[in-house]
Amino acid sequence: MKDLILFGAYDRFNYGDMLMPLAIERYFRKTAPELLDRYRIRHASLTASDLGARDCLPTEAIGTVCASAPEGSALIVTGGEVTSPTRAALFLHTSTSDAEHHARLALRAADPAGFEALITRDFGDLWEIPYLPPRDCLPAGGRILYNAIGGGLGKEGSADHALRRARFAEASYISSRDWRLVQGLAALGTEARMAPCAVSLIAEGIFEDLEQQETGSDAPYFVVQCVNRPDIDLDKLAAVVRAIAAQTGLRPYLVPLGYASGHEDDKALSALAERLGESALFDRRGTLSSILSIFRGAEFYIGTSLHGTITAMAYGIPYFPFKKSIGKLGVYLESWSSVEALKTVYPPPKLREAPFGARAQMAPALRAQARSLAAGARANLDRMAAILLQD
Secondary structure, three states: OEEEEEEOOOOOOEHHHHHHHHHHHHHHHHHOHHHHHHEEEEEEEOOOEOOHHHOOOOEEEHHHHHHHOOOOOEEEEOOEEOOOOOHHHHHHHOOOOHHHHHHHHHHHHHOHHHHHHHHHHHHOOOOOOOOOOOHHHOOOOOEEEEEEEEOOOOOOOOHHHHHHHHHHHHOOEEEEOOHHHHHHHHOOOOOOEEOOOHHHHHHHOOOHHHOOOOOOOOOOEEEEOOOOOOOOOHHHHHHHHHHHHHHHOOEEEEOOOEOOOOOOHHHHHHHHHHHHHHHOEEOOOOOHHHHHHHHHOOOOEEEOOHHHHHHHHHHOOOEEEEOOOOHHHHHHHHHHOOOHHHOOOEOHHHHHHOOHHHHHHHHHHHHHHHHHHHHHHHHHHHHHHHHHOOO
16 A cells, blocks of 8 residues: 655644644545545654644654655645755754754854754754655655645745745646735746635534633634734734723634744744733634634634644634734735735724624625635545545
């Protein structure tokens, strides 16, 4: 039996990264049982991990998986902003504490060779852009497929641009969640399809078993998420959240979606909770079940997370993302939000001006959008299954 390797950043808790491979595996098991007759599913990330206590899938180290895969195996990059992060950047993201993160930064500045040696110790002999694997990382007959990934090709003429071109030229199938990569590859004669994130399958009940936890709230609420960044003024954000709560009559529910280095929503939201006091609820469980259950019962979402926005879209509730730099959030909305009033990424001080009072009017369009995005994710996975079933 050949291996079907689902490869992504799910050896550290960042909600969207944890959910994408789970959605893909569940969908294949439900709709393509013949695929499972030919392939054994294996879950791979940069390192081995087991975050089962948070409802996540265990992972094997990608180097170990590729070295032991049989001929004719396939690898699916499960999604996310994968075209840019380098070995060094991802090594910093795997830091387990602030102290370790700062120590690694200091080592990189003072002793680049020693820093590289640490990366090799933890990641092995890994290629430079880890989530763009070379086809020859697999045995003969291996195939690389990309599921609704984000990112671009980078600056033309650069070494990284050439490397990305080479990786995509080797791929058996490429789908992207936004137009940046699709247009860039089209100019080079390489086909890539547009497809929404696999997390959109929430709308079809693919995680129904994980949506049943008690939220702990008898009153209607809205979800608040925020990444831990020094350029976000938490005093001002707390004032905005209070104003939204007063305007809507809803209670804020603070929900961390990222705990990994570089995200650490729990730190930002803990500080926000101190400012809001007993008026706010806080998700201290930090599991896929608690997050999905809370989103399922929410009136709307505000936050900095792309996958928070994608989850709100899948549940058919309004989404009001805020960030100082629009980046991947704005591109995803431009690509997939069919509700014109919800295509905006707000600077934090402007968030209170969002159309919170128009929720009822938006509801039919939001439900239709959720169904459409789920259908798009389904069609994309069906195309990949068909390729994998070809001899």
